[in-house]
Amino acid sequence: MTKLQDVAEIAGVSTATVSRTMNNPELVDPATRSKVEKVIHSVGYTRNETARSLALSSTRTIGILADTFSSPYFTTILDETIKFLQRHNYFAIVEITGNLPGQIDEHKQQLAWQSLISRRVDAIIILSVIAETALLDSLIKEFPASVVMSQAFDKNNLPCITFDDRASGRIAAQYLLEKGHTQIAMLTGPERKVDSSERTLGFIEELAKHGIELPTLNLCSGNYTILGGQKAMQTLLDSSAKFTAVFAQNDHMALGAITTCHKAGVEIPNDLSFVGHDDSEFARVSLPNLTSIRQPLKNMSQAAATFAMNLSKKNLNEALLPEPQIHFQPELVERDSVKELC
Amino acid sequence: MTKLQDVAEIAGVSTATVSRTMNNPELVDPATRSKVEKVIHSVGYTRNETARSLALSSTRTIGILADTFSSPYFTTILDETIKFLQRHNYFAIVEITGNLPGQIDEHKQQLAWQSLISRRVDAIIILSVIAETALLDSLIKEFPASVVMSQAFDKNNLPCITFDDRASGRIAAQYLLEKGHTQIAMLTGPERKVDSSERTLGFIEELAKHGIELPTLNLCSGNYTILGGQKAMQTLLDSSAKFTAVFAQNDHMALGAITTCHKAGVEIPNDLSFVGHDDSEFARVSLPNLTSIRQPLKNMSQAAATFAMNLSKKNLNEALLPEPQIHFQPELVERDSVKELC
DNA sequence: TGTTCCAATGTAAGCGCTTACATTAGCCGT
DNA sequence: ACGGCTAATGTAAGCGCTTACATTGGAACA
Known part of the structure; x- marks a missing residue:
């Protein structure tokens, strides 16, 4: 692998000059500069970024x-x-x-x-x-x-x-309330993840503001995954929880949940409404297209x-x-x- | 940022010894080794991989x-x-x-x-x-x-x-033929991509083997994207092409195409069958679940x-x-x- | 006790760059 | 003609490691 020194020798200049034509071209005479550049191209020199990093400490x-x-x-x-x-x-x-x-x-x-x-x-x-x-x-x-x-x-x-994330939760709740839903279930993410717990918090807060309480029964974790969403939805359906809408804390879980519903004969949105989160590419191709909350x-x-x-x-x-x-x-x-x- | 030399000085040994305890511990006396290791931990030394790379030329x-x-x-x-x-x-x-x-x-x-x-x-x-x-x-x-x-x-x-990829095309064709489909459309990837053109080739080959020809009209590029799949499907539906099944050269396009069908009132798989490619995570959550071809x-x-x-x-x-x-x-x-x- | 040998450690060169500092040469004004 | 200045270039140290080679101090043995 050719190094800076090789270039210098071929061009008949010092290594400093070669280095300068690459990094501070204004410091070198246009004639030598073009001479050096020509050599660089002709031998296909590529600077060693490792050595450079060491020298620059950056x-x-x-x-x-x-x-x-x-x-x-x-x-x-x-x-x-x-x-x-x-x-x-x-x-x-x-x-x-x-x-x-x-x-x-x-x-x-x-x-x-x-x-x-x-x-x-x-x-x-x-x-x-x-x-x-x-x-x-x-x-x-x-x-x-x-x-x-x-x-x-x-x-x-x-x-x-x-x-x-808390605002996300609030917005989801507001929207569902506006649409007349008062019995709602929620698919949460992993417990230790702050974003998930914040969404949960905002959601509950907003409901509370309207005098509505979210039964623990209506909460289920789906770990942010498709599979998790499927399982969580099944749990929800099997339970005695009553709800007309679901807020899934990400689109993946929503997608999973929707397939579960489909298999169970639950029609979306007629029997059950869904709000997802992230506005992922797939929100636009789910059936029906998924209402979601976008992060910029x-x-x-x-x-x-x-x-x-x-x-x-x-x-x-x-x-x-x-x-x-x-x-x-x-x-x-x-x-x-x-x-x-x- | 502490360097190897600092460690050496604190431990009262040479840089070589420190280097050796990290890279060839068997060369250094257990006593000095543990002394050096203690210093390394206590000062929180992390080796500079840049310098190391330069020295090792690797x-x-x-x-x-x-x-x-x-x-x-x-x-x-x-x-x-x-x-x-x-x-x-x-x-x-x-x-x-x-x-x-x-x-x-x-x-x-x-x-x-x-x-x-x-x-x-x-x-x-x-x-x-x-x-x-x-x-x-x-x-x-x-x-x-x-x-x-x-x-x-x-x-x-x-x-x-x-x-x-050519085998993929063949397998898709075989399967659809087995299921009784003889009029088939295909959603292809970008033209210049070899994998796409190979799938196309294999597909056409296999059909030909069974005496079936694929009309150019039944071919449409969807660029491997969801949106492309949607558009391509629309084009196909709007055309005079006749088909009972579609081979989408990746799952993304299949997903897009399926939503287009849904909006157009075409039911899957009753009115139209689909085979995708890649067996992506989403094949399992599309409605209906997508038959697909897996790459290991x-x-x-x-x-x-x-x-x-x-x-x-x-x-x-x-x-x-x-x-x-x-x-x-x-x-x-x-x-x-x-x-x-x- | 004097060699020999080996294990443990140290010394210092070198990896391929950048750049402060030194050097050179051409130009100016007096 | 000469000192001073500047622009262009060269010299060489140093970035933080690795490792070939040199050095040291015992242990082993005759």
Whole structure:
């Protein structure tokens, strides 16, 4: 593999000059510059980013910590974040913990974290939900150039892109109430996930505001997965719970639940109404099309990426950093899965 | 950030000894070893992988070239590949070209490629479909430690994990014929994608074997996307084409097409039968559940990862390398979307 | 007691870049 | 003609590791 020195020798200049024509072209004479560039192309030189990182003590790389690729939620964020970073000449390396939605293995998270640190990323974006605030705290203390995404983390004033999950719950409740539903069931996510518990909270709050109570019987966890949604729905149907509508805390569970209903002869939305969450691609192809609550993932991703890049330029004036806490709001996307009760 | 030298000084040994306790513990006295390890933990030292890579001229990193994260096909492969690599103490960095299924921007592919090279990955797994064999050829010539995944590349004897797309086409045709269908439509993928054209070929071949011809009118491209599937189905329905069954070359298009049918009052499978491809998670939640053709993605991913790791250990005897070409076969997964015609 | 040998450790070069500092050469004004 | 200035280039140290080679101090043996 050709190195900078080879280029220098062929072009008859010093390594410094070659380096400069790549990084600070304005410092080198146009004639030598074009001579060097010609050599670079002709020998097909590609700079060794490893060596460069070492010399610069900066990798121009943002680490991303996620649980898995097999969730449209993560992949959308990853796609947007990485595209955005690329556009700004940053690298991204993503480390996955391999945790499934329901289970949270702190050890795996630690390992993934270590791996990012050992590669000396300039900043880290944390997507993976870290349940124990204490752990999150200690991780961030160890590596302060971190931005936490979509996990409420208010206490400390740390960089943090959040989504108002509680508002999601409220909006779902409001909407169903408007449509005349008062008996409602809810498919929740994994218990330890803050986003799920927040949605639950907002939902219950809003119902309570209207004097309606949600029986525990009407609550069932589906672990954010399709299969979980199917099982949870079955449990709900088998129970004595009474409901005319279901709020599924993500679209996956809604999809699963809908198939269960279909098999059980329950017609959507005539017999039962559905509201999902995330407005995933599949909300548009379910039968009927699923009314869902949208997270502005693209904007959130870009905000996180921007933040991470700023964080990596430590020399930058602290004042230039955006507000450490950026909040995003949910938005209802109305489709055909909710029936208006008279 | 603490460095190896700091650890050495605190422990009162040389840097070599510290390095050895991490990489060749058997070379150092148990007493000093434990002393050093204690220091490492107490100061929270994390080795600088950048410097290590430079010293070793090896990054223990496999590069993966993919088009996007937002496709279950890619994400499944990525998930499996990366988990497997992690388990073997390899890093993975994935570079995405940002190409949508239909469009292939060779420039973006080149850039992504360069980026991997510049980070001196030890091997590259190519998922992204590179249409121009010439380009693929030249890339691999430039960096021979590459393994191509699921793209037929027979001519040269290059490392290559392939899936028998033509067999997929044949199986779909056979199955539909068995069920009594003779008038069939097909939703194809992007034109330039080899996997799509192979499926098409296999399908037509098999029909021809039974003396059945597929009218051009019954063919429509849906670009492998949900939306494309919807549109293509609409086109098909609006045309004068006659068919009792549809082979959608991936599940996404099938899902889209099914919603279009639903809106048009066409009932599945009573009025129209469907066979999809990929056996994605969603095949199990569509209504009706989608009969689909499975690719053994997990096995394929692991094969690719194994290959890449071997390729990276160049010192290894060439003889130890597995057969350069590993082929995988499709498998039909029967569900409820095909009706038997009497 | 004097060799020999080996296990444990240290020394220092080198991986391929960047960049502060040194050097050179051409230009200006006096 | 000469000192001073500037633009262009070169020199070499250093980024944080690994490892070939050198060194040391016993243990083993005659």
